[in-house]
Amino acid sequence: MSDMSYMYLGWGVPLVTLAVYSASLVVRGRALSRKVPAERRRWTS
Amino acid sequence: MTTPQAISASHPAGVRAPNGTGSSVSRVLGVVALAAMGLLVWLAFVASPRDAIQGDLVRLLFLHPALAWTAYLACFIATAASIQHLRKGTVGSDILAHSAVELGAVMTLLTLVTGSVWGRPTWGVWWVWDARLTSTAMLFLLLLGYLALHRIDAAPEVRSKRSAVLGVLLVPNVLLVHQSVEWWRTLHQDATLLDRQFDFGTSDLFMFTMIFGFVAVTLVFSWLLLHRFRVGWLEHQVESEWLDEAIEARRAEAHAESHDGTPTTGGVAR
Numbered sequence: 001m002s003d004m005s006y007m008y009l010g011w012g013v014p015l016v017t018l019a020v021y022s023a024s025l026v027v028r029g030r031a032l033s034r035k036v037p038a039e040r041r042r043w044t045s
Numbered sequence: 046m047t048t049p050q051a052i053s054a055s056h057p058a059g060v061r062a063p064n065g066t067g068s069s070v071s072r073v074l075g076v077v078a079l080a081a082m083g084l085l086v087w088l089a090f091v092a093s094p095r096d097a098i099q100g101d102l103v104r105l106l107f108l109h110p111a112l113a114w115t116a117y118l119a120c121f122i123a124t125a126a127s128i129q130h131l132r133k134g135t136v137g138s139d140i141l142a143h144s145a146v147e148l149g150a151v152m153t154l155l156t157l158v159t160g161s162v163w164g165r166p167t168w169g170v171w172w173v174w175d176a177r178l179t180s181t182a183m184l185f186l187l188l189l190g191y192l193a194l195h196r197i198d199a200a201p202e203v204r205s206k207r208s209a210v211l212g213v214l215l216v217p218n219v220l221l222v223h224q225s226v227e228w229w230r231t232l233h234q235d236a237t238l239l240d241r242q243f244d245f246g247t248s249d250l251f252m253f254t255m256i257f258g259f260v261a262v263t264l265v266f267s268w269l270l271l272h273r274f275r276v277g278w279l280e281h282q283v284e285s286e287w288l289d290e291a292i293e294a295r296r297a298e299a300h301a302e303s304h305d306g307t308p309t310t311g312g313v314a315r
Contacts, residue, residue: 006166011108
C-alpha cells in the first residue's frame with residue numbers, strides 16, 4: 001500500500017465511525033423521546 | 046407506558062415539542078463542530094505541506110493525538126462524575142459517567158486504529174507490545190469493563206455504584222498511559238507537544254493545523270457527549286416510568302387482595 005492509502009485509511013475510519021455513531025445517537029434519541037413527555041425532556045423547555 | 050398519542054395530548058394546542066435530543070445550543074455546537082472538522086480536513090489535506098521525512102503520513106498526526114486527547118478527557122469526566130455519584134448518589138452523575146465512558150471507548154479505539162495505521166508504514170508493524178500501546182489497550186479494556194458492569198442484571202443503584210468504583214480507576218490509568226513513555230523505554234515518541242524545550246522544526250502552518258485538530262475534535266466530542274447524555278437521560282426516564290407503573294400495579298393488586306381476602310397469584314406484569 002502507498003503512503004496515501006494509509007493516510008486515507010487513517011482518516012476514513014475515524015470520520016466514518018464518528019458519523020455512524022452520531023447518527024445512531026440521533027436515531028436512538030428520537031425513538032426514546034417519543035416515549036417521554038416533553039416536560040421531562042429538560043432541554044426542550 | 047406512555048403512548049405517543051398521550052404525549053401529544055399533554056401539550057397545549059398548536060405547540061409541539063421537538064422530538065429527539067437536539068436543542069438550540071446543541072444545533073449551534075453541531076454546526077460549529079462540523080465546520081471545524083471541514084476546515085481541519087482542508088488544512089490537513091490541502092493547505093499543509095508534505096513533511097520532509099514522513100511525507101504524506103504526517104497528515105495522520107493532525108488527527109491521532111487529538112483523538113487521544115479526547116479519550117483522556119472522557120476519562121477525566123467519567124472519573125469526576127463517578128466520584129460525585131459515590132458521594133451524592135445522583136442519577137445525573139451516573140448518566141454522565143456512563144456517557145463519557147462510552148464515548149471514551151470509541152475515542153480510545155480510534156486512537157489505537159489511527160496509531161496502528163500510522164505505525165505500519167513508519168515502524169513496519171501494525172502492532173507492537175510497546176508500553177504506550179499496551180497501556181492504551183488496557184485503558185480500552187477497562188472502559189469496556191465499565192460498560193459491561195453497567196449492563197449487569199442488578200438493581201439500578203447497585204449497578205451504578207459498582208460501575209462508579211471502576212470509573213474512579215480511569216484517571217490513574219490515563220496517568221499510566223501518559224507517563225508510560227517516560228517510565229519505560231518505548232518505540233512510541235515522548236510527549237513532544239508538552240515539551241517546551243523540543244524543537245519541532247516544522248512550519249507554523251503545521252503547528253497551527255495540529256493545534257486546530259485538538260479544537261475541532263474537542264468540539265465534536267462535546268456535541269457527542271451532550272447528545273449521549275440526553276439519550277441516557279431519556280433511557281432513565283423510560284426505565285423509571287416502567288418501575289413506577291410496576292409499583293402501582295403491585296399496590297393495586299395488594300389492595301384488591303386485602304378487600305377480597307383471597308390471595309392473588311403471580312407477580313407484576315410488564
